[in-house]
Amino acid sequence: MTQDNHGKKYKFGMVIDLDKCTGCGSCMVACMSENNVPFKEDETNKKDSITWMRVFKLTNGKPFPETDICYMPRPCMHCGGKGDHGHSPCVSVCPATATDYGHDTGIVSQIYTRCFGCRYCMGACPYHARYFNWWDPKWPDGMEEYLSPNVSPRMRGVVEKCSFCYHRYQAARDKAYHEERRDEIEESEYQTACTQACPAGAITFGDLNNPDHEVCKFVNPDPHQCGKPRNPKAFRLLERLQTNPKVYYISEREWVRKAGDNYRDGEWGKEIHSSDGNSHK
Amino acid sequence: MDSALIPKGAKRCPFPVFATGIAVVGAVLLWGVYAMGLCWLKGLNQTNMNDYYGFALWIWADLAVIAIGGGAFFTGLLKYVFGIDELKNIINLAVVIGFICYSSALLILAIDIGQPLRGWFIFWHANVHSMLTEVAFCLSLYFSVLTIEFVPLILENRQIDKVPFFHNLSHNMHGVMAIFAATGAFLSCFHQGSLGGVAGVLYGRPFAYREGLLVWPWTFFLFTWSAAAYGPCFTLVVTKLFEGITRKKLVKDNVVNLLAKISGWMITTYIIAKIIDTIYWMGVTAPDMGFSVMDFYSNNSFYGIWILFAEIVLGGIVPAVILTVKKYRENKKLLLVAIILGVFGVCLNRWVMVLQVMAVPVMSFDTWALYLPSWQEVATTILPVAYGIILISLAYRYLPVFPQEQELYDTK
Numbered sequence: 036m037t038q039d040n041h042g043k044k045y046k047f048g049m050v051i052d053l054d055k056c057t058g059c060g061s062c063m064v065a066c067m068s069e070n071n072v073p074f075k076e077d078e079t080n081k082k083d084s085i086t087w088m089r090v091f092k093l094t095n096g097k098p099f100p101e102t103d104i105c106y107m108p109r110p111c112m113h114c115g116g117k118g119d120h121g122h123s124p125c126v127s128v129c130p131a132t133a134t135d136y137g138h139d140t141g142i143v144s145q146i147y148t149r150c151f152g153c154r155y156c157m158g159a160c161p162y163h164a165r166y167f168n169w170w171d172p173k174w175p176d177g178m179e180e181y182l183s184p185n186v187s188p189r190m191r192g193v194v195e196k197c198s199f200c201y202h203r204y205q206a207a208r209d210k211a212y213h214e215e216r217r218d219e220i221e222e223s224e225y226q227t228a229c230t231q232a233c234p235a236g237a238i239t240f241g242d243l244n245n246p247d248h249e250v251c252k253f254v255n256p257d258p259h260q261c262g263k264p265r266n267p268k269a270f271r272l273l274e275r276l277q278t279n280p281k282v283y284y285i286s287e288r289e290w291v292r293k294a295g296d297n298y299r300d301g302e303w304g305k306e307i308h309s310s311d312g313n314s315h316k
Numbered sequence: 317m318d319s320a321l322i323p324k325g326a327k328r329c330p331f332p333v334f335a336t337g338i339a340v341v342g343a344v345l346l347w348g349v350y351a352m353g354l355c356w357l358k359g360l361n362q363t364n365m366n367d368y369y370g371f372a373l374w375i376w377a378d379l380a381v382i383a384i385g386g387g388a389f390f391t392g393l394l395k396y397v398f399g400i401d402e403l404k405n406i407i408n409l410a411v412v413i414g415f416i417c418y419s420s421a422l423l424i425l426a427i428d429i430g431q432p433l434r435g436w437f438i439f440w441h442a443n444v445h446s447m448l449t450e451v452a453f454c455l456s457l458y459f460s461v462l463t464i465e466f467v468p469l470i471l472e473n474r475q476i477d478k479v480p481f482f483h484n485l486s487h488n489m490h491g492v493m494a495i496f497a498a499t500g501a502f503l504s505c506f507h508q509g510s511l512g513g514v515a516g517v518l519y520g521r522p523f524a525y526r527e528g529l530l531v532w533p534w535t536f537f538l539f540t541w542s543a544a545a546y547g548p549c550f551t552l553v554v555t556k557l558f559e560g561i562t563r564k565k566l567v568k569d570n571v572v573n574l575l576a577k578i579s580g581w582m583i584t585t586y587i588i589a590k591i592i593d594t595i596y597w598m599g600v601t602a603p604d605m606g607f608s609v610m611d612f613y614s615n616n617s618f619y620g621i622w623i624l625f626a627e628i629v630l631g632g633i634v635p636a637v638i639l640t641v642k643k644y645r646e647n648k649k650l651l652l653v654a655i656i657l658g659v660f661g662v663c664l665n666r667w668v669m670v671l672q673v674m675a676v677p678v679m680s681f682d683t684w685a686l687y688l689p690s691w692q693e694v695a696t697t698i699l700p701v702a703y704g705i706i707l708i709s710l711a712y713r714y715l716p717v718f719p720q721e722q723e724l725y726d727t728k
Binding site: 042080082083091093107117122124125128130131132133149150151152153154155157158159160161162163165166167168169170171190191192193194228271273275276277278293295296297298299300302309310311 | 350359360361365366367368369370371428429430431432434435436441442443445446447448449451455514516517519520521522598601603604605606607608611673674678679680681682685719
């Protein structure tokens with residue numbers, strides 16, 4: 036049985052427990068390795084390094100001994116866009132249809148050979164989840180042998196981003212067909228590389244439409260409010276922009292949940308009514 | 317040396333002087349071409365853009381030249397569609413400027429994209445929901461219209477005009493120019509507007525996002541209106557520059573004052589709309605997204621509230637007042653101040669709508685992203701300026717750009 040997602044089959048999503056994340060960076064390494072993400076000799080400038088999965092470091096801004104740290108892994112949010120109709124901030128602006136919304140999966144794709152590098156999608160994404168190939172991809176001698184044959188490397192001058200390891204979904208789907216299960220894939224058959232690599236088990240991945248999947252149990256998304264979490268400890272980044280991401284975060288810590296969005300003085304913790312009739316807490 | 321090409325009776329500087337000037341500007345142009353080559357051959361790593369600053373100096377230059385080139389479509393509309401005949405004395409200049417601005421914009425876009433050889437994908441795989449698609453279609457089509465508008469002027473060159481076919485072609489093209497002017501105005505409205513829409517639809521960027529009418533955010537209408545309002549200011553600035561450099565009067569005061577007056581009223585209406593838009597954005601749009609106005613103008617070393625003041629007051633209200641009040645408008649110095657401030661104002665608006673949009677952090681734990689362009693970016697931005705100076709100088713020397721030049725010279 037599936038919850039309503041405009042009648043579509045899957046709605047893949049991720050839940051990240053920020054209280055479990057230690058900031059070790061395994062998810063970033065696994066992602067780069069899995070997806071043939073190129074790197075530079077000097078990766079210190081994070082504004083031009085490609086990190087499909089990037090771990091941000093947040094602090095509560097308080098002096099010792101109240102100082103608290105939170106590490107926030109940030110993949111592509113695979114936004115459903117306003118109204119959750121698939122008009123993600125990036126998909127709706129791409130002039131060449133080089134990025135698309137999969138209504139059957141909820142995954143935002145990137146067609147590298149169609150992208151001509153205008154970077155409008157990067158400007159549209161408030162999460163900085165999109166990266167431009169400023170240089171030709173190069174790997175140290177011999178390392179080409181370790182590239183994954185399932186993911187095409189990208190050329191200079193195009194944009195790339197997290198695909199929720201879409202090639203793994205394709206492989207799981209192929210397997211299901213082969214075993215005459217149509218495209219009924221099990222939860223464990225399609226997991227992203229970052230999910231599997233996380234030593235703390237902070238990342239959970241699955242179908243948000245399927246109440247048997249862990250992701251759905253964790254956040255209890257409200258299908259009538261574009262997937263907004265009903266779990267009070269869960270939140271989505273920049274909920275108020277109505278981008279409707281499919282990546283959810285969970286934290287017991289109030290300051291962490293507050294850091295997930297922008298609030299004017301006195302707004303936090305209260306019911307906020309916006310001019311378009313939406314309410315937010 | 318080249319006197320046979322110069323319009324009959326027109327006084328021009330000696331050819332060696334002209335050639336020297338062109339050579340100097342040509343050297344700057346070559347510098348820009350070298351930087352352009354580097355960007356094409358080595359890629360956009362030659363710039364200081366990054367993943368936070370995907371849009372930078374070039375896109376600002378692109379938007380700015382298109383805004384100030386707006387004099388072409390608006391003057392054309394006034395002359396050919398609304399029948400304001402006096403403007404025939406400045407329309408040629410407006411068209412040449414428009415041609416330069418739009419061709420520059422196309423060149424900048426060709427350098428700016430990461431895969432220039434795939435540029436045509438924007439037409440082939442067009443996404444009808446994207447404002448950039450609308451920009452590409454309207455920009456290319458309007459550039460074609462501008463070329464058609466420019467051709468009759470080229471055909472009026474003394475030597476070309478001697479060929480009966482070209483003489484008749486030019487004559488006939490003038491006859492149907494109203495159709496092209498109207499088409500150009502239509503295309504340009506959508507083109508200027510869609511450039512405004514590029515920023516306005518970004519609902520993930522609270523600094524840029526605006527509500528609107530149907531599929532068009534308010535910035536769509538504001539960009540069109542501001543290009544029509546401020547474009548003539550740039551046409552007048554170039555006229556004054558020409559008059560200053562050549563030490564000759566080239567356009568009669570009544571024509572200048574008429575265009576200045578129309579521009580003044582357009583700026584007045586535009587700036588009222590812009591103020592209303594800004595107040596609504598400050599009071600409703602941004603707060604809905606969790607932002608206070610000062611979030612956009614503080615905690616960084618450059619973008620303070622001064623920029624909003626400079627755009628609206630210095631670049632809007634001041635020129636609007638000067639250009640609408642007859643006494644001020646007819647004062648030559650004040651007129652010059654107003655048209656320069658006007659050009660400054662619209663360029664600053666485009667800067668804000670491109671670069672400040674990229675600079676403002678959106679996630680609560682993110683930081684402001686400021687950037688300094690690389691020399692390659694500066695050189696490729698100066699390239700269209702050098703190209704424009706050369707083309708407009710050639711046009712002035714060999715074509716009858718200013719129809720009143722002879723009459724004004726004789727009167728003197």
